[in-house]
Amino acid sequence: xxxxxxxxxxxxxxxxxxxxxxxxxxxxxxxxxxxxxxxxxxxxxxxxxxxxxxxxxxxxxxxxxxxxxxxxxxxxxxxxxxxxxxxxxxxxxxxxxxxxxxxxxxxxxxxxxxxxxxxxxxxxxxxxxxxxxxxxxxxxxxxxxxxxxxxxxxxxxxxxxxxxxxxxxxxxxxxxxxxxxxxxxxxxxxxxxxxxxxxxxxxxxxxxxxxxxxxxxxxxxx
Amino acid sequence: xxxxxxxxxxxxxxxxxxxxxxxxxxxxxxxxxxxxxxxxxxxxxxxxxxxxxxxxxxxxxxxxxxxxxxxxxxxxxxxxxxxxxxxxxxxxxxxxxxxxxxxxxxxxxxxxxxxxxxxxxxxxxxxxxxxxxxxxxxxxxxxxxxxxxxxxxxxxxxxxxxxxxxxxxxxxxxxxxxxxxxxxxxxxxxxxxxxxxxxxxxxxxxxxxxxxxxxxxxxxxxxxxxxxxxxxxxxxxxxx
Numbered sequence: 439x440x441x442x443x444x445x446x447x448x449x450x451x452x453x454x455x456x457x458x459x460x461x462x463x464x465x466x467x468x469x470x471x472x473x474x475x476x477x478x479x480x481x482x483x484x485x486x487x488x489x490x491x492x493x494x495x496x497x498x499x500x501x502x503x504x505x506x507x508x509x510x511x512x513x514x515x516x517x518x519x520x521x522x523x524x525x526x527x528x529x530x531x532x533x534x535x536x537x538x539x540x541x542x543x544x545x546x547x548x549x550x551x552x553x554x555x556x557x558x559x560x561x562x563x564x565x566x567x568x569x570x571x572x573x574x575x576x577x578x579x580x581x582x583x584x585x586x587x588x589x590x591x592x593x594x595x596x597x598x599x600x601x602x603x604x605x606x607x608x609x610x611x612x613x614x615x616x617x618x619x620x621x622x623x624x625x626x627x628x629x630x631x632x633x634x635x636x637x638x639x640x641x642x643x644x645x646x647x648x649x650x651x652x653x654x655x656x657x658x659x660x
Numbered sequence: 661x662x663x664x665x666x667x668x669x670x671x672x673x674x675x676x677x678x679x680x681x682x683x684x685x686x687x688x689x690x691x692x693x694x695x696x697x698x699x700x701x702x703x704x705x706x707x708x709x710x711x712x713x714x715x716x717x718x719x720x721x722x723x724x725x726x727x728x729x730x731x732x733x734x735x736x737x738x739x740x741x742x743x744x745x746x747x748x749x750x751x752x753x754x755x756x757x758x759x760x761x762x763x764x765x766x767x768x769x770x771x772x773x774x775x776x777x778x779x780x781x782x783x784x785x786x787x788x789x790x791x792x793x794x795x796x797x798x799x800x801x802x803x804x805x806x807x808x809x810x811x812x813x814x815x816x817x818x819x820x821x822x823x824x825x826x827x828x829x830x831x832x833x834x835x836x837x838x839x840x841x842x843x844x845x846x847x848x849x850x851x852x853x854x855x856x857x858x859x860x861x862x863x864x865x866x867x868x869x870x871x872x873x874x875x876x877x878x879x880x881x882x883x884x885x886x887x888x889x890x891x892x893x894x895x896x897x898x899x900x
Contacts, residue, residue: 562710563747563806567761567813568737577760581751656751 449624455633461616462637468533468602468612473595475538480545487546488553489575504543510604512536517608533605541598548594552587553579585656592649596642613637661685662707662817662850667716669702676702678872679716686816689849691859691880694869695895700852701744703869704819707850708739720817737765740810744822746802748794754781755790758809766813773812780808784838800831804838811842818842820851856899860884868892 483501486494504512516536520527527535556579564574606615617634621627662684669677677699684690692700705711707718709725709732718725723735749757758777762768768776781787784804794802803823810818820839824832836858843849843862853859859866859880866883868876868891876883876892887893 557747559743559745559747560749562705563743564749564761566708566710566736566739566741567809568733568765569761570733573764577764578749582749585751 448626448629450620450626450629450633454620454624454630457620458613458616458630458634458637461611461613462641464530464610464612465599465602465638466641468530468537468605468610469595469599471534472537472541472602473598475534476541476545476594476598477591479538479542481549483542483546484549485553487550501543501546504540505547509537509540509601510607512540513604513608529605529609532608533602533610537598537601537605540601541594544594545591548587548590549583551590552583552585555586556582588649588653588656592646596645599641599645600638661719661721662848663717663719664703664707665717665719667703667706667718668714669699669706669711670714676872677706677713680869680872680874682867682874682877684817684848684850686848687846688864689843689847689851689862691851691853691863691866692869693853693856693859693866693895693899694875698869699872700869701821704741704821704850704852707819708736708741710741733765737813738816739819740813740815740817741819741821742803742806742810742823744825746799746806746826748797748802748805750794753791753793754786754797754805757794757805758812761809762812776812777808780812781805783811783841784808785834798831799827800834803827803831803835807835807838807842816848818847818849820849820853822852822854824853824855854899856884856896868895870895 483494483497487498513533513536517529517532520532560578560582561574564578565571569577602612603614605612606618611619613634617630621630624630662682664680664682667677667680668675676697680699680703682690682703692703694700702711706713707720707725709730713726720735720739724730725732725735749760752760755774755777758780759770759773762773762776763770778787778790781790784807786801786804786808789797789801789805794805797805807823823839824835827835832855836855839849839851840858840862849862851859851863861880863880865877866880867874868883868887868889870891876887876889878888882888883892884896887896
């Protein structure tokens with residue numbers, strides 16, 4: 439009843455790995471563009487929400503929609519809407535925009551809480567020195583809010599990276615979709631998913647290490 | 661000259677200042693004493709426009725603080741204020757804390773601002789802490805830094821809002837010494853303070869605030885040593 443030995447053989451080829459890496463590149467591009475778009479919108483909306491809380495309540499409701507509806511539904515709905523309206527956008531663009539807006543909705547809350555974490559007393563101090571509202575915002579509030587918001591933002595970028603996997607439903611071949619294609623062909627799901635998982639892990643590792651470096655530099659001053 | 665006339669100030673339904681009149685001449689040091697909630701700190705915040713007022717008027721060198729056309733940022737440049745909570749900017753080191761406003765508000769070059777900041781920080785005894793971040797300083801050091809930061813704007817007036825109240829007892833002396841030097845240099849100052857002996861030493865006049873009004877005002881040897889009103893005497897008895 440003892441196995442006489444273990445031999446490892448696989449049909450997974452170098453070409454398959456290359457295919458996975460191409461998928462990983464698409465994942466990275468999607469993450470990059472959606473984070474860029476989402477952060478830009480999120481910082482703008484977050485500042486507005488923090489500084490003009492009353493006037494921007496409707497904006498808060500609007501962004502709540504994107505935070506609450508599952509991302510997959512948003513992808514599919516927007517993709518259909520695109521066809522109905524007749525927008526000539528590539529699936530990649532649709533992916534970036536939908537994910538970007540989703541990121542923006544979360545980023546808004548991260549930025550808002552960062553800005554609100556700056557003690558009112560510090561703002562009085564800078565205004566008392568003759569700084570204008572905008573100078574106070576630029577030189578006191580923003581730097582301090584950034585320190586508070588950064589870990590949350592980093593988390594968001596990691597989760598956005600993983601959420602890019604959902605774009606395969608609108609026909610983009612990214613890392614997860616690429617791995618599934620290979621699984622279908624060679625029928626070795628365990629191995630292929632482990633490799634894909636490892637690639638996700640390595641990307642995350644690099645991002646979180648870079649983030650930790652930044653945080654460490656700030657903490658030296660506290 | 662700071663002229664305060666019939667100022668009323670409320671927070672929602674709570675009226676904290678109920679018609680205060682007070683004039684502070686150039687070069688004068690006026691201390692404001694009184695129980696908590698008597699409106700003394702609020703009055704300081706009103707003088708440089710950090711709080712609005714419901715009625716009355718506050719003029720600084722003839723400029724109406726709360727008038728619509730007043731350039732409040734310009735006006736604040738000549739009114740320094742030091743708070744109870746020293747409010748150091750935690751992301752900037754001591755030197756940068758003091759340089760920030762001269763650079764951004766007065767438009768001074770980095771070199772000019774640094775020279776100015778070093779001079780003020782030396783004055784308050786922090787010349788060896790220039791590159792240190794506020795989190796590494798004691799409360800007394802942070803408060804002296806806050807004084808240097810206000811002085812770097814070359815203000816004509818300095819307001820102190822219970823500048824020593826949040827400090828450990830052994831750190832109070834160093835901050836009071838800094839304030840005393842400033843008074844001796846001829847700075848026009850309004851001090852809200854609970855340090856009665858200090859107020860007696862440095863002040864030209866002492867004002868006792870009670871229930872949002874100036875209850876008694878005069879030279880320290882009258883208000884502190886020989887109060888004319890029973891409430892003043894009772895307050896002094898309670899704090900000593």
